[in-house]
Amino acid sequence: MPASKRDQLLATAEQLFYEEGFHATGIDRIVAAAGVVRMTLYNHFASKEALVAAVLATRHERFMASLDTATASAVPGQVTRALVDAHGRWLEDHSPHGCIMVKAMGEFAEHSTEIHALAVAAKADLLARLEASLARDGLDHQDGLARQLFMVLEGSNTAVALQGTQTALADTQALTDTLLSVAQGKTE
Amino acid sequence: MPASKRDQLLATAEQLFYEEGFHATGIDRIVAAAGVVRMTLYNHFASKEALVAAVLATRHERFMASLDTATASAVPGQVTRALVDAHGRWLEDHSPHGCIMVKAMGEFAEHSTEIHALAVAAKADLLARLEASLARDGLDHQDGLARQLFMVLEGSNTAVALQGTQTALADTQALTDTLLSVAQGKTE
DNA sequence: CTTTATATAGACCGATCCATCTATATACGG
């Protein structure tokens, strides 16, 4: 079946919001690009803010699903590496110009508590996945290791945007390996 | 002497842009908050885009000066640590909600090549400072170490915004120490 | 055939956007 108008709007809005910014993208631009009429948007979403929230929520779902798929089949000792690799593939495929949640936090911190909270929750989800992965790798004893790896992934977002996937993802992997090796050493 | 109108405008615009976003902050808001009339702004800046560029440029100057001051007096072997600490103090004092350059890249990538280039250049300056610091510490042999530390600092920006300075800066320091210790070990 | 849901076309609203204009006022330096 063809994508519903609602899905067309979500996909179009996601692309425009990500590439051109939230406030800089008007409703008219979105409906025109989606090949849909103005009222159709307001039939599916109560407001622009609701549309933004829906875009972020659905994108985050896909992001989490891709991480979970990648780690599900990983063997113990390689779960965290699999997670970091999956994160890198996401950047490569869907997020080469910075993280949409970070952008949303920057644009809506003072304008929408709902959207800001949604972005913060998304980051908390990522940190939780790191903690779970470390646990499966037997590395959950080190206080702060999950947060340190989280910091690396956040930096990787910006590094990819500035230096390209080739360099940035190689650096991310090397950095992660160093951290995990040190952590492994402290265990034995 | 009291701050010039131009400086008042720069300071006010910097605060509003940083806290509320660039596109979300209108000219009227800025002039009202600065206690200045509309034409005064256009007497000093050709356009809103020029104002944004001036804000980013002056802020970046201050940022670089604070880094250089901190590293100038550092003893060899502690220069990079001093740089990372100075970066942390900057986040604490002036940038607790994310990096303004990252925000600018997100909002202007598709709208102003001048502003985008300015932000990219600012990030290149930071990376260059890391390379110079590592050289003074005798750690410039390790390929990619500067970029890895850069990645950590970029992640630190977001981590501070999400977890607060207390936790995030402690994690940043621990992470940096690990990386520098490993690099030091590889030298001997 | 008729009901219900969804989409279209397009006018309309007040608000705000960035930018420009003229005319007046203030203040400092030669």
Next chain:
DNA sequence: CCGTATATAGATGGATCGGTCTATATAAAG
């Protein structure tokens, strides 16, 4: 004292903003 620079006050411009409205059209489900 006079000229230049800077600031003020306030109107004005066209464009776009997010959001609402009505009337019409389509199509599937009863």
